[in-house]
Amino acid sequence: MSAPGRLLGRRRVPRPKWVFLLVAMAMVASVLALNGLVNPKVGTDAERQAPHGAEDRVPLSVVQGGSVVDTTGGRLRSLGYPSKTLALTFDDGPDPEWTPQILDVLERNNVPGTFFVLGSLGAQHPELLRDIVASGSEIGLHTFTHPDLTTVSPARMARELSQTQLAIAGATGQVSYLVRPPYSSEVTALDNSQFDIVRELGDQGFVTAFTDVDSRDWERKGVDAIVAASTPANGAGGAVLMHDAGGDRSETVAALDVLIPELKAQGYTFTTVSKGVGLPPADQPASASDHNLGLGLVTGVGVATWIVRLMELALLVLGLLVIARLVLVLGVAVVHARRSRRAARTPSVTPVTTPVSVVVPAYNEKECIAATLRSVAASDHPVEIIVVDDGSTDGTADIVEALAIPGVRLIRQANAGKPAALNTGVRAAMHDIVVMLDGDTIFERDTVRLLAQPFIDPQVGAVAGNAKVANRTSLVTRWQHIEYVIGFNLDRRMQDVFGCITTVPGAVGAFRRTALLDVGGVSDDTLAEDTDLTMALGIAGWRVVYEERARAWTEAPSTFGQLWRQRYRWSYGTIQSLWKHRRAVGGTGASGRYARRGLLNVGIFQVALPLIAPLIDILLVYGLIFDDVVRTLTVWVAVLAAQTLAAVVAFRLEREKAAILWLLPLQQFAYRQLMYAVLIQSVSTAVTGIRLGWQKLRRLGQFETVPTEDRERALAAGPVEQPTGRPA
Numbered sequence: 152m153s154a155p156g157r158l159l160g161r162r163r164v165p166r167p168k169w170v171f172l173l174v175a176m177a178m179v180a181s182v183l184a185l186n187g188l189v190n191p192k193v194g195t196d197a198e199r200q201a202p203h204g205a206e207d208r209v210p211l212s213v214v215q216g217g218s219v220v221d222t223t224g225g226r227l228r229s230l231g232y233p234s235k236t237l238a239l240t241f242d243d244g245p246d247p248e249w250t251p252q253i254l255d256v257l258e259r260n261n262v263p264g265t266f267f268v269l270g271s272l273g274a275q276h277p278e279l280l281r282d283i284v285a286s287g288s289e290i291g292l293h294t295f296t297h298p299d300l301t302t303v304s305p306a307r308m309a310r311e312l313s314q315t316q317l318a319i320a321g322a323t324g325q326v327s328y329l330v331r332p333p334y335s336s337e338v339t340a341l342d343n344s345q346f347d348i349v350r351e352l353g354d355q356g357f358v359t360a361f362t363d364v365d366s367r368d369w370e371r372k373g374v375d376a377i378v379a380a381s382t383p384a385n386g387a388g389g390a391v392l393m394h395d396a397g398g399d400r401s402e403t404v405a406a407l408d409v410l411i412p413e414l415k416a417q418g419y420t421f422t423t424v425s426k427g428v429g430l431p432p433a434d435q436p437a438s439a440s441d442h443n444l445g446l447g448l449v450t451g452v453g454v455a456t457w458i459v460r461l462m463e464l465a466l467l468v469l470g471l472l473v474i475a476r477l478v479l480v481l482g483v484a485v486v487h488a489r490r491s492r493r494a495a496r497t498p499s500v501t502p503v504t505t506p507v508s509v510v511v512p513a514y515n516e517k518e519c520i521a522a523t524l525r526s527v528a529a530s531d532h533p534v535e536i537i538v539v540d541d542g543s544t545d546g547t548a549d550i551v552e553a554l555a556i557p558g559v560r561l562i563r564q565a566n567a568g569k570p571a572a573l574n575t576g577v578r579a580a581m582h583d584i585v586v587m588l589d590g591d592t593i594f595e596r597d598t599v600r601l602l603a604q605p606f607i608d609p610q611v612g613a614v615a616g617n618a619k620v621a622n623r624t625s626l627v628t629r630w631q632h633i634e635y636v637i638g639f640n641l642d643r644r645m646q647d648v649f650g651c652i653t654t655v656p657g658a659v660g661a662f663r664r665t666a667l668l669d670v671g672g673v674s675d676d677t678l679a680e681d682t683d684l685t686m687a688l689g690i691a692g693w694r695v696v697y698e699e700r701a702r703a704w705t706e707a708p709s710t711f712g713q714l715w716r717q718r719y720r721w722s723y724g725t726i727q728s729l730w731k732h733r734r735a736v737g738g739t740g741a742s743g744r745y746a747r748r749g750l751l752n753v754g755i756f757q758v759a760l761p762l763i764a765p766l767i768d769i770l771l772v773y774g775l776i777f778d779d780v781v782r783t784l785t786v787w788v789a790v791l792a793a794q795t796l797a798a799v800v801a802f803r804l805e806r807e808k809a810a811i812l813w814l815l816p817l818q819q820f821a822y823r824q825l826m827y828a829v830l831i832q833s834v835s836t837a838v839t840g841i842r843l844g845w846q847k848l849r850r851l852g853q854f855e856t857v858p859t860e861d862r863e864r865a866l867a868a869g870p871v872e873q874p875t876g877r878p879a
Contacts, residue, residue: 222353321445363389542566612693679724
């Protein structure tokens with residue numbers, strides 16, 4: 152047997168790989184932060200523009216000068232365009248849909264353009280920057296994330312420009328000295344704060360390029376409106392503002408095809424911004440260091456973008472599968488409940504009344520063993536009770552002897568593990584129906600009788616009962632109660648309908664003794680002996696059914712530490728069981744059908760999909776930081792509403808009080824993450840092939856939620872009379 156099922160002897164359980172986990176989390180956080188940084192929400196963004204301020208410090212020479220302002224080297228000069236000379240400029244790109252179309256129009260008409268790019272988009276689409284340069288157009292800076300530069304700190308402004316330069320350098324091997332600040336327009340609209348930015352840009356070696364003609368293409372009033380707005384008055388020259396990103400730019404593309412020929416016919420010539428005002432070419436070779444740093448930025452952005460896309464795709468697949476399964480489970484569960492209630496109203500004319508052997512494996516169960524035995528002994532069905540004390544050190548066996556309950560046999564053995572204790576009890580059983588329960592469980596009076604009835608069908612090899620959380624006294628145990636009702640029992644109903652139950656719970660299950668012997672008894676190959684045994688029975692051709700009315704009340708872990716240990720063992724044991732029986736999936740007949748339905752269901756929905764389920768929380772945080780907060784919260788609330796609906800249905804089917812469901816939203820912020828961590832560590836342990844020892848939980852003997860009559864019967868002292876049976 153390969154790693155997950157290999158018996159390597161008991162070894163010390165390794166500590167969780169916290170260092171590895173922290174490194175992985177840091178890497179994921181870095182990827183998401185980088186992707187969020189390069190995916191700004193760009194459009195008209197008027198709501199993020201600072202209000203217009205005073206203009207008294209803006210020099211008259213600037214206000215009355217050209218649209219290009221050069222403040223480099225401590226000088227101040229305004230540069231304008233000759234008459235009938237136009238520079239077509241495009242802001243907010245590059246965009247993978249619209250930039251190529253605009254470049255095609257410019258090429259067909261043999262004119263260049265000047266593209267003021269966002270570094271964030273350029274880093275995502277470096278091929279578009281290369282296409283712009285290759286077409287003969289030039290590139291200018293429009294910052295990295297499109298902030299109003301008058302509202303950010305000098306350090307932030309420096310980062311916005313340097314990161315954009317790096318993106319351009321990494322993609323094209325060039326840098327540019329032209330800048331167009333976001334939300335800028337004509338020089339006549341400059342206020343004091345904006346002019347201060349022009350001065351700061353000049354100090355950093357940049358020339359600021361404003362506009363002369365605004366096409367107002369962002370208003371999307373149609374091609375004719377754009378052409379009219381883009382045509383200069385009285386043959387003047389200048390820079391025409393258009394956009395190649397930030398929304399649907401189909402009207403811009405169409406308008407260019409009309410505008411350029413019309414203006415050419417009127418004698419206009421088209422050029423770049425730098426050439427139009429008599430400056431040297433804006434695009435200059437980048438230094439080796441800038442090129443290498445830029446290449447690293449572009450590569451990192453590309454990797455981050457693809458990782459986030461894969462995460463989003465995985466989340467979409469996860470969501471669709473979970474929703475589809477939820478709808479299926481709810482529908483099938485309702486059908487199952489109705490079928491079970493009809494069966495209860497019309498019981499079999501030949502009920503099973505033969506005595507049943509009840510096997511109770513016990514290891515250090517002094518807190519609960521007395522209540523467990525009294526509850527079973529008080530059954531309304533004849534039973535023999537076999538307690539197998541597996542080397543307890545707390546006096547469990549002495550308590551059993553002191554109880555002196557009629558029909559109870561005690562077998563003492565050296566500690567050998569739960570599977571060995573169960574097999575000892577099965578060998579000692581006198582009857583063909585064997586009920587197994589844990590030593591911390593209380594049966595209701597009719598539980599044994601209800602478990603026995605399905606065995607009227609000779610094809611039934613096992614019956615799963617309905618496990619309930621008895622100690623719903625703390626937040627941890629209440630969350631487990633919700634999980635038992637919504638998860639375990641709903642799933643078991645669906646599996647019962649499709650004939651593929653994969654776990655008869657150790658707390659409440661019954662088996663045909665001949666079926667147990669047929670599969671070699673209870674195996675110790677895995678830590679989930681109940682799942683392993685159930686799968687073996689199903690693969691061997693025995694029917695496994697669910698009896699929802701056969702209730703048992705079990706004490707759930709009361710602390711997060713205990714819950715971790717229990718679920719770690721369950722999860723790891725389930726993976727072992729899947730690996731052990733994996734070849735049955737390719738089998739034929741009833742065995743193959745059972746394996747394909749049951750094992751694949753467990754493998755996909757209890758192992759594979761939960762491994763990627765943390766994406767829900769990861770992308771929730773990502774959405775709150777980098778995306779639309781309202782939309783993100785709306786999606787999360789919708790998912791929670793679907794879970795709540797499923798919970799309400801499940802609680803109604805189980806006849807449980809739904810008032811506790813107010814804890815369901817809180818469960819999303821601690822309990823679910825604990826289950827993720829448990830599964831991740833279990834998979835890690837399975838891959839390394841380490842064998843875990845039995846995780847003994849500390850019991851407190853708390854059974855507060857057990858129905859009053861059954862609780863009093865279990866906790867009462869004194870001998871218990873048993874009913875006599877007759878042959879079926």
